[in-house]
Structure formats: C-alpha cells, structure tokens
Amino acid sequence: MKNYIAKRFQNISGGLSLDTEALSRYSDVIDMSIGDTDFITDSRIIDAAFSDARLGYTKYGDPKGDPELIDAVIKAYKEDFSIDISRENLFVTASSCMGMGLTMMALLDPGDEVIVFSPYFTMYRSQIELAGGVCVEVPTYGSEGYAINGDRLRAAITPKTKAIIFNNPCNPTGAAYGIDTLKLLYNIAEEHDLLIVADEIYTRYMFNGPFVPVCSFPGAMKRTVTLNSFSKNFMMTGWRIGYIIASPDIVNTVMHVNNSLVYSAPAPSQRAAIKALELRKDIQDKYISRYKERVFYAYERIKNIPYLSMGQPGGTFYVFPNIEKTGLSSKEFCGVLFEKCHILATPGSSFGASGEGYIRLVCACSLDTIKEVFDRMEKLKF
Numbered sequence: 001m002k003n004y005i006a007k008r009f010q011n012i013s014g015g016l017s018l019d020t021e022a023l024s025r026y027s028d029v030i031d032m033s034i035g036d037t038d039f040i041t042d043s044r045i046i047d048a049a050f051s052d053a054r055l056g057y058t059k060y061g062d063p064k065g066d067p068e069l070i071d072a073v074i075k076a077y078k079e080d081f082s083i084d085i086s087r088e089n090l091f092v093t094a095s096s097c098m099g100m101g102l103t104m105m106a107l108l109d110p111g112d113e114v115i116v117f118s119p120y121f122t123m124y125r126s127q128i129e130l131a132g133g134v135c136v137e138v139p140t141y142g143s144e145g146y147a148i149n150g151d152r153l154r155a156a157i158t159p160k161t162k163a164i165i166f167n168n169p170c171n172p173t174g175a176a177y178g179i180d181t182l183k184l185l186y187n188i189a190e191e192h193d194l195l196i197v198a199d200e201i202y203t204r205y206m207f208n209g210p211f212v213p214v215c216s217f218p219g220a221m222k223r224t225v226t227l228n229s230f231s232k233n234f235m236m237t238g239w240r241i242g243y244i245i246a247s248p249d250i251v252n253t254v255m256h257v258n259n260s261l262v263y264s265a266p267a268p269s270q271r272a273a274i275k276a277l278e279l280r281k282d283i284q285d286k287y288i289s290r291y292k293e294r295v296f297y298a299y300e301r302i303k304n305i306p307y308l309s310m311g312q313p314g315g316t317f318y319v320f321p322n323i324e325k326t327g328l329s330s331k332e333f334c335g336v337l338f339e340k341c342h343i344l345a346t347p348g349s350s351f352g353a354s355g356e357g358y359i360r361l362v363c364a365c366s367l368d369t370i371k372e373v374f375d376r377m378e379k380l381k382f
Contacts, residue, residue, distance in 0.1 A: 008129070026342045030373055032361040033344040035171060035318065037235040039287055041272070045234070048275035049268045057267045063255055065092025065243065066270040072277045073243055080280075083216050088248040091255055094265045096201050096229035096242035097123060099254075100165075102261075103197055103225050103244065104131035106253040112162040114197075117148060118352030119320070121171050121199070125352075136161070139354035142322055145311055146175035150184050157188075163195040163225075164188075166214065169202045169315025172351050172360040174295070176206050176314030186217050201229040201242070204284050205315045207292055215245055222247055230269075232317075234276040234283055241269040291317040294363040294370055301374035307382045317363045320348065324357040326382040334359060341376040 002010060064070070070090045077083045093099035100123070108114070110132040116124050118137040125135040138156045140146040153164075166185055169176040189196050198214040215224045229242035244254060258264075276283065298319045302308045310321040323333045330347035337343045337359075348358030363370060 029338075029342045029344060030365070030369060030376075031344045032363075032365070032373060033346045034364075035232075035362050036237050036364060037232060037287075037317075038364045038366075039235045041234070041236050041239070042276075042279065042283060042286075044279060045236070045272050045275045049272035052271035053268045057271050059267060061264050061267050061270065063259060063264045064251070065090065065265060066267070066274070069243075069270045069274050069277075072274050073245075076277050076280065077213075077245075081211075081213055081216055083213065085215075085221075085245060089221055089245050089251060091244045091246070091251045091258075092265045092270060093227075093242045093244055093254075093258070094262050094269075095231065095240040096199070096227045097127075098240075098258075098262070099227045099229075099242050099244050100124070100197070100199065101127045101130065102254045102257050103227065103246075103250075104128055104133060105257045106250055107131070107163060107195065107197075107225075108133040111160060113158060113160045115153070115156055115161060115164045116352070117146075117166070117170075119146075119170075119172055119348060119355035119358070120165070120352050121167060122350050122352075124165055133162075134160070137352050137354070139352075140173075140175070141354060142173070142311060142320070142358065146170065146173045148177070148181055148184065150188060153185075153188055157192050157194070161192065161194060163197050165197045165199060167199040168211075168214075169205055171202065171316055172318050172346070172348070172355065172358075173320045174313045174316045174318050176208060178209055179212055182212055182214055182217070186214065186220070186223070189223055195225060196223060197225045197227070199227050201227065201232055202316045203228060204233045204280075204288050205291065205317065207295075207313060207315050221245075225250060230273050230276055233288075234273075234280070235287055236269075236272065236276065239266070239269040239272055241265055241273050291363060294365075294367055295319060297367060298361065298363050298370055298374070301370075305374070305378055307380070308377075319361050319363060320358050321361070322358050328382075330356055330359055336380070337377070340380060341373075343373055343376060 108131040113134045114128045128135045226245040230236040302310045302321045307325045308321040330349045334347045346360040348355030
C-alpha cells in the first residue's frame with residue numbers, strides 16, 4: 001500500500017511521541033521524555049471555560065480569534081513588555097505547533113530555506129519541509145553556552161534563505177537569550193532582508209533575567225513573526241490554544257490557510273485563555289516557580305554524576321546533560337538508561353546534528369520522582 005502514500009511522507013522518521021510500548025514493559029518506568037506539564041490546569045481557568053461554554057461559547061467564532069481574547073493578549077503585551085500591538089497583528093491558533101505550521105505554509109515557496117539553531121525543537125524540520133522548504137541547521141554548542149555565533153549564522157545564509165527560527169528560552173537545551181543576542185539576530189535579519197520567526201512559548205520560564213520579545217524592537221512587526229502559547233505558560237497543553245503576532249499581510253495569509261484546516265480555534269479553549277491571562281502573575285508564582293526549583297535540583301544532581309556534565313540552566317523545564325564521557329551515542333545511552341534504570345529519556349540526536357552527545361530530561365514530575373531518577377542514574381558505571 002505504500003505506493004498510495006505521497007512520496008514526501010514515505011520515509012518520515014516521526015517526531016517526539018509517547019512511547020506507550022516502552023512504558024508497558026516495566027512497572028516502575030519513569031517517563032522523562034515528553035514535554036507535558038504535570039499540573040492540571042488551574043481550577044479557576046477550567047471553571048471560567050465551563051461557565052462560558054454553558055453561556056453558548058461552543059460554536060464557530062471569529063476565524064481570527066475571539067475578540068475578547070485578542071484584546072486580552074494586546075493588554076498583556078502592553079502591561080508586561082510595553083509593546084503596542086493592534087488587532088490586525090494578531091491571529092489565534094489551535095496551538096502554537098499549528099501556528100508554526102501555518103506560518104511556514106504562509107511564508108515558504110518550494111526550495112526556500114529556513115535557518116534553525118541546532119539543537120532545535122524537532123518539529124521545526126517537519127514543519128518547514130511540509131511547506132516545501134529546506135531546513136538549514138546552524139550549530140550551537142554546550143561548551144559555548146549555546147551562544148548564537150554571528151559568523152556561523154551569516155555563513156549559512158544564501159539567496160534562498162527566507163527566515164530564521166529563534167526559540168527563546170530553548171527547548172531542548174534550556175538556554176535563555178538576552179538583549180545582546182536579540183540585537184545580533186535582528187541586525188543580521190535586517191542586513192539580509194530576512195524574517196525572524198520567534199517561538200516564545202516558554203516566555204515565563206526565564207530564570208536569570210527579564211524576557212524580551214523580539215517584536216519589541218522599533219518597527220519589528222515588519223520583520224518578525226511571534227508564536228506564543230498557553231500550553232506551557234499556563235499548564236494548558238491539552239486545550240490546544242496559542243496565537244501569532246505578525247504583520248497584517250502575514251496574519252491574513254495565515255487565516256486563509258487556517259480556513260482550509262480548522263477554520264477557528266476551539267471556542268471553550270479561547271475563553272479559558274482569557275481567564276488565564278487575567279491570572280498570569282498568580283499562575284507564574286504558583287506553578288512555574290516550582291518548575292524552576294525542579295530544574296535546579298536536577299542540575300545539582302547532574303553535577304555530581306561523573307559521566308554527565310551540564311552548564312547552568314537558563315529557562316524552560318528541561319535539562320540537557322552531556323553524556324559523551326560514557327562513550328555511547330545518545331540513542332545508545334537512552335537504551336541503556338531504559339533497560340538498566342527504567343527511565344525514558346530523549347536522545348539529543350532527535351534535536352539536530354549538534355544535539356548528539358546529549359540527552360533531554362523533562363522535569364515535569366515531582367521532586368521525589370526526580371530524586372528517584374538521579375538515584376537510579378548514579379548507580380550506572382561507564
């Protein structure tokens with residue numbers, strides 16, 4: 001039957017997904033592989049969505065997004081970042097993953113190149129390629145703190161380059177970038193007339209300084225596409241709700257593509273998002289501070305395991321330790337970790353060429369569980 005499958009899908013490797021078969025093999029498996037939040041959405045958000053659903057918010061809505069949600073996002077960006085955004089610059093999406101796919105389809109012609117900084121969120125490559133584009137990796141290195149090197153970036157730009165995807169803070173590395181990196185990126189994008197597609201879904205997981213959106217630069221709305229989400233910032237992964245901030249031309253094109261897919265984001269989820277924005281400071285204090293505690297606990301444990309090494313975390317709820325001292329590839333190490341310790345982790349090679357030699361662990365479980373993970377890992381000898 002394979003001959004019926006489109007050629008571009010006949011050799012797909014797949015993205016990150018829950019390994020249900022592996023989970024069933026041992027009764028004490030600890031899954032540190034999937035980037036989902038372990039907290040249930042705050043009950044106040046659930047109650048608000050339920051109440052609004054009973055009031056009739058269960059139908060198709062404005063294809064650009066609930067006007068109240070759009071206004072709430074505008075208000076939040078003004079209050080939090082002093083950025084003025086107009087309604088014409090906003091589009092509500094059924095998740096930021098959908099948002100990135102829509103953006104790539106709106107921007108790319110066949111053969112257009114998009115630069116990603118490796119290690120990168122694994123879905124970027126498939127989202128680029130589904131739109132007919134070419135994914136070009138620019139490496140960053142743990143030994144350099146995953147700094148973005150301007151010379152390496154410029155060397156990757158060709159006449160076919162159309163955009164740069166920039167994830168801050170970064171999944172999987174946990175690197176967090178400040179204003180100097182943003183200026184470097186923005187200046188290079190201006191030099192070469194490129195778009196910056198900023199994936200900012202971990203906005204509130206910035207540990208060592210204030211978060212600065214790329215779209216805060218003067219005139220940046222013509223140069224940037226910003227993707228954000230309620231999944232990680234508000235423990236709302238299953239609600240599938242996010243948004244795009246971009247120029248009106250891009251927003252209108254994205255809406256045209258989206259009309260052929262889902263038409264509009266789920267109405268109850270949009271109502272939940274309105275309440276989430278209202279509670280954003282409380283949510284950050286109540287939940288995200290606990291993720292930071294877990295990440296730094298994991299970091300301290302990693303420093304004391306001889307075959308692991310890692311720089312200080314900057315953001316997100318991931319740790320990305322180096323495993324090269326074991327002499328194993330990242331896939332081989334994950335195999336050993338599963339068979340001997342019953343721990344599921346993600347090999348760094350899943351995140352691009354420069355992810356090899358690392359593994360990603362997700363700190364979306366209790367401190368007691370994370371303690372058990374590292375207690376088991378300490379017993380491994382290489």
